[in-house]
Amino acid sequence: MSNFDARTVPPSVLVLHYTGMKTGQEAIDRLRDPDARVSAHYVVEEDGRVFRLVDEGRRAWHAGTSFWRGRRNLNGESIGIEIVNPGHEWGYRAFPDAQIAAVTALVADIRTRWTIEDRDIVGHADVAPARKDDPGELFPWKRLAEAGHGLWVEPAAAPGLPFGEGEEGAAVFALQAGFTRLGYDLPPSGRFDADTAAVVRAFQRHWRQSKVDGIADGETRAQLIALLRLAA
Numbered sequence: 001m002s003n004f005d006a007r008t009v010p011p012s013v014l015v016l017h018y019t020g021m022k023t024g025q026e027a028i029d030r031l032r033d034p035d036a037r038v039s040a041h042y043v044v045e046e047d048g049r050v051f052r053l054v055d056e057g058r059r060a061w062h063a064g065t066s067f068w069r070g071r072r073n074l075n076g077e078s079i080g081i082e083i084v085n086p087g088h089e090w091g092y093r094a095f096p097d098a099q100i101a102a103v104t105a106l107v108a109d110i111r112t113r114w115t116i117e118d119r120d121i122v123g124h125a126d127v128a129p130a131r132k133d134d135p136g137e138l139f140p141w142k143r144l145a146e147a148g149h150g151l152w153v154e155p156a157a158a159p160g161l162p163f164g165e166g167e168e169g170a171a172v173f174a175l176q177a178g179f180t181r182l183g184y185d186l187p188p189s190g191r192f193d194a195d196t197a198a199v200v201r202a203f204q205r206h207w208r209q210s211k212v213d214g215i216a217d218g219e220t221r222a223q224l225i226a227l228l229r230l231a232a
């Protein structure tokens with residue numbers, strides 16, 4: 001039994017996770033257990049220690065069923081970093097400075113070896129919005145971007161009626177098309193369904209962290225448009 005295997009293509013996506021377990025040691029033990037059938041390339045402890053579990057040249061099993069910018073099931077095309085935090089289930093808390101400094105240095109180091117675009121540095125929730133919440137709305141994506149890694153635009157108040165689950169029409173279609181262009185798996189249907197709400201929540205956890213409610217309010221929509229401009 002093993003919890004990694006060979007790659008056939010070089011990694012082009014970086015997926016950040018939280019461990020979602022009570023302690024870092026518990027998470028590391030599980031990620032090292034071949035029978036657990038999960039793994040990641042790195043684990044970053046709250047005090048900033050970095051553990052390398054799987055060689056970057058091999059495929060770790062961290063993303064599961066996933067999608068980003070046309071690529072499906074991302075284990076083969078991504079590097080996974082598990083950031084120690086109990087997560088929403090066990091007492092979600094702020095990521096300490098030492099840990100974020102270590103994550104930032106690790107991301108910078110990884111990017112010296114592989115071509116990974118800013119728009120392809122994402123959270124597990126971004127690539128699996130209906131299943132996952134990590135690394136969540138406390139992860140400081142802004143700080144990572146200020147260090148040169150990932151997309152960021154400061155959220156700004158914007159007019160416009162909020163819309164949410166149950167609504168239909170051209171505006172919903174356009175919203176879904178926008179999320180698809182950014183990278184999410186959301187084929188436009190014109191119906192604001194549960195999958196759409198899950199994508200809005202994932203987007204908010206990453207880019208509009210002050211309010212994660214799955215409702216596409218004016219600020220959320222403006223933030224999406226600003227990011228698309230930046231990514232273009």
Ligand SMILES: [Zn+2]
Pocket residue numbers: 016017018062124132134
């Ligand atoms: Zn995860």
